[in-house]
Every structure is written in C-alpha cells, then in structure tokens.
Amino acid sequence: MIASLMGTFFIYSTAPYYSLIWGAVLSSCLYINPILSQNPRCRTACGSIPINYPFGIDDGCGSPYYRHLLLCRESGTLELWTPSGRYPVRNISYSDPHIILTDPFMWNCQDMDDFRPTRAFSLDTSVRLSLSPQNEYLFFNCSDSDVIVEPKPIFCERFPDKCDSSCDSASYLCRHLPECASALRESSCCAYYPKVTESLRMMLKHCSSYTSVYWRNLGMSQYDQVAEYGIRVDFDIPVTTLCLQCQEPLKGGGTCGFDTQTENFLCLCDEKNVTSYCKDRSTSGHSRTSIIAVAGTVTAVTAAGAIGVGAGIWFFKKVRAKAPVTCGVQTNDNRLF
Template sequence: MEQTLFPSPHALLILTIFFFFLSPSIADQACQKSCGDIPLRYPFGSGTGCGDPRFHPHITCNDHQQLTFTTHTGCYPISYIDYANQVLYITDPTMSTCSCNQPSKGFGLDWDAPFTFHGDTIFALLDCSSASPVYSPNGMFNDRNNSSRVALCDNRGLPICGFLYGCKPIVSLNIPISGCCVYTPVNFGPSFEMDLEKLKCGSYSGFYSFNGRESDADSWKYGIAIKYKFAIDNVYPSWCSSCEQSGGVCGYSGPLDSFICNCPPGFNTTTNCFFGDSFNGASKFLPNQKSWIWLAVGLIFKDLKF
C-alpha cells in the first residue's frame, strides 16, 4: 500500500511563518545600488523608500535604468554625480549647443527642493527680441517679496556670445549677436526660473566647463551643474555610512519616513546589515535568504509524518 506524506500542524505552522517573513523580504528588494552606469549613494535612491525622502521624487530611476532629475519645467537625464563635491550634472534635450540650435521653453528649479545652481554653470539666452526685458537696466527678476530688481545680463560674457554665434547652426540662421545675453543664475538662488517666453528669447544654451578651450564652443561641456545639500552641517550621516559599509542601501519607511537599511537580499533593519552583539570587534552578517530556506525545509522534513 502506498504511503502518503503529509505535514503535521506543527510543520504547516512553520511553513506559514516562513512565507510570511519571506514575502516582505523579497518585496523590499527595491533599493538599487546603481541606475544604469551611475552608482547610487545617499541621499539619492532608485525609487520610493530609497535614499533620502527629501530628494524623492526629484531624482528617480525610471524603467529604462535612466537616472532622471525632475522639476516643474520638465524631466532631465542625469549624466554624472560627483559625490565628493556634491554636484550632479544634467542635460536638457531642448538645450541649444554648438552642434544644434533649437527652440526651448527654458529651465527652472523647484523653490522648495534641496538644490542650487553650481557656480560654474553659465547660461546664455539666444535669439532674444530687442524688446526683451533682459536688456532693461532694471531687469525683470524679482525675489519672492518683490523687494528688489536686478539686471540679468553680464557684460563680461560678451565673448561667450561671440563664440556661440560662430557655431554653424547659429550662423546659418543669420541672427544678430545682439540677441545674446550671458549670465550666471547661481546668484539668484534656488527660486530662479528661466522662462524664455517671458524673457522673449527663442532658446538657451548652458555649460559648466570650457574644457580648456574657451574659444572653441564646440568643445565646451554642455549641460547644467547643480549643487545639493542634505543637512545643515552637510556632514555625511554616520548611520547611513554604517549601512552602506555593511553592504546595505539607505532608505526610509513608515508614516514618519524613518530610516531603514535595506540589506541583501531584501531584509530591512533600523541599523545596518550586521546583527547581534560584536564579540572582540568581530561582527556577524545577517543570514542570507538561502540560509532561511534550508532552515525551514529542514524543520518541515524533520516534522513530516508517514
């Protein structure tokens, strides 16, 4: 007579508890250590629950593994992050360069986001109308209380206009160089917005380095350099450093966005990916998922009844 194997109530309880804990751990494997070719470190994360909540949803990793910077003016690919100097570099597909001149609506930062323009960023407004307010002595930029007015154009940037207007795409349009205005918006703070429609300009160009060839606009590094800051003292959080050193990814969870350390293969802790007390300076790693699986299987088979 053929015998039938069936688990006892005790084994079923073990199995239920096992899958109860296993399922969340798999679901929590959302925090990636990179997005495409760009490494991800605090304060940035690959999605909701990863990194610092103040930087989400400003910076996210989309389904195509493209790290993206989002403001109210659009979504912009991030090309590189300089973690040592806390600078991220973005590109605007609508921006004009020496190889392509195209219309654009402009660019702006969200006033409540933890970002400012890096001092190396230079914007050049192109094809501006003679009636553009950028040529007014009083300018048109106002602070949030409308208490001051400043000029927008930097006369020291005239050589830059000359180099840009020497590029073939712009030369072919036969537009006057007088329609160019160069300025560095870093002085205007994070609330600055470049609305080309209000400025009566057709397009803009942005770059953050002459790349050692100031007179060759085709060699400049086009894009926008943006500074970020994650604390008043700007000191790297020790709790996040401990998490990353143990192989985890810093994240947050719960209604208060409390800190969590997302550990491989998906366990969340409130400290790091080490567990238990430290004996003689040695720490133990959190058991991996395979260890839990073999432990559960062993207990179930041990308890099987024939």
C-alpha cells in the same frame, strides 16, 4: 529697472509631499522599532550611471529627501523629475556632489539660427537641490527695447549700481560658443544669470531662446575648466551617525534606506532591516530574504570618527554665495536709456 528678484535661481516649489523638516530627520535617527522596508532590492546603477546614497531609484533606498526624484527607464536612461519636467541625467558625481542634466528644449549647436520654442527650467524648493554657480546662461535675439543688452564692462562703468541688470553682449561664451564657435551667423547673443524662475520667464518673453553652459572641472585648479552644454545641479549628502554605522563594513556593510510608510531610517541588510546596523545583536529585525542590499558608501568618514559628532549632524557641500541679480527686463516706464 524692475526691482531685484531675490531667491535661488530657477526655484519653483510645487511638491509639498517632498517637504521634510529637521525635526523629522532627528526623529528618524532615534526611531528604534524595526520596520520592514517595502523595497524588494536596491539597484546600484541605471545604465552606466552609479546610484549611491543619498539617491535611490527603488523606493525605500537612499535618503527620503530625494525620494521619487530619479526615474530609471527600461532603456537604462536616468531622468530627474522637476516641476518643469523630466530631464535626462548625463552623469552624477559624488566626490564633488552634483548632477549634470540635459534639456532637449534648450538651444544647441545644431539649431544654429533656428530657435525652437523653449521652457523655463525650475527646481523644487523642498528638496536639497540647487542650481550651481558654475552655470552660465546665454540668451539669443533679445529685444533691445525690452532687455538691456550691453557689453557689461562698459555698462558697469556707467551704472555700477545696476551692473547686474544688463545682459552681457560681450560675453566670452557668446564669442566662443562651445563646440560651434560660428553657429550664430545673424543672431545676437548675451550672457545673463537670472536668480528666480519668474526672471527667466520674463527674459524668454523677449528673447528667442536660451541655453545653459556649465564649467566642467578638469583638475584641482579652479582655472582648469572647460565649458560644456548642460545644467549642473548641486546636491547635499546628508549623513548621520546611524547611516555611517550602517555602511561600515565591520558592522555588516548595510545600505542606508528608510521605511516607505513613515520615512524613518532603516539599515537594509541581507536578511533583515534594522534601525542601527546589520551586526547589532541587540536589535531585532524582520526577515527579508527576498531583499538584496548592496552597500553604497558615499564618504570616507568612518563611523567611529562620526560617533563623537553625534546623531543629526549633517555634512553639507559649501556652495559659493552669489549676490542677488535683477531680472534685466525693462519697460517703457523704467528704461535707463
């Protein structure tokens, strides 16, 4: 069995200009000289999808951590850029921070037993995005001589230390494909959770195709879920005291943004950009009568409650930790059977 491949699932780093270190964030919060944003306006929606902090579809809006990631087409279609391509965004949730993507290359019900060439989905390590543990991945027509295709309960009883290596042919989703339970007539299916892009690529070398299914929450209970096709990508909402002050209605209700040259924090106001908040009389700003700023509040935490915490404190969404999983591909030299 090939050794475990550690890392975050589907992560592939290729864009060094996205990379920002913690010190750069602190310096942006302490930056005090007002600089004119190069962005003419901050749109708050793309089609029917709301665009709030930390995202922006206009340069200079939102957080620089997510700069150049979202593209709004003239048709109103929102797309997310990753190292593996451009993917349509189905929706964005800010209360439970995640993005739902669709991948037209993945298998769908209409394909049935006709498997098209596919590609491995990947994310960039330098941005604050991660594949959600609520995703499950189904592989079709995998080679028995190269991939361990076994019912997981039986395999785990025999090989508990190598349990994660098997592609589960007894998966609930394989037996109850969402929307099309009987779509596969002559093809095999198994469920597997590779941890890194290379593991996925190795699986796809020996399987005809794959698809991603995520569990959508219907209520407060973790058991109140329904399986749907798509890729759930989780994100963090970086919030500093300055950003909360900027968005506070009593302080002017500005929009959190950044200078497009330095990526230092800016509060985008109706007539000027400042480095504190719109009604701060002690801070001068550059005129920006052509700039339309709309507040994009993303948290119920008030600025007054956050000031005591101090600038530079981040609120991250807790993501469930999962144990590393091996890639599941075997060769003639390391086969278990």
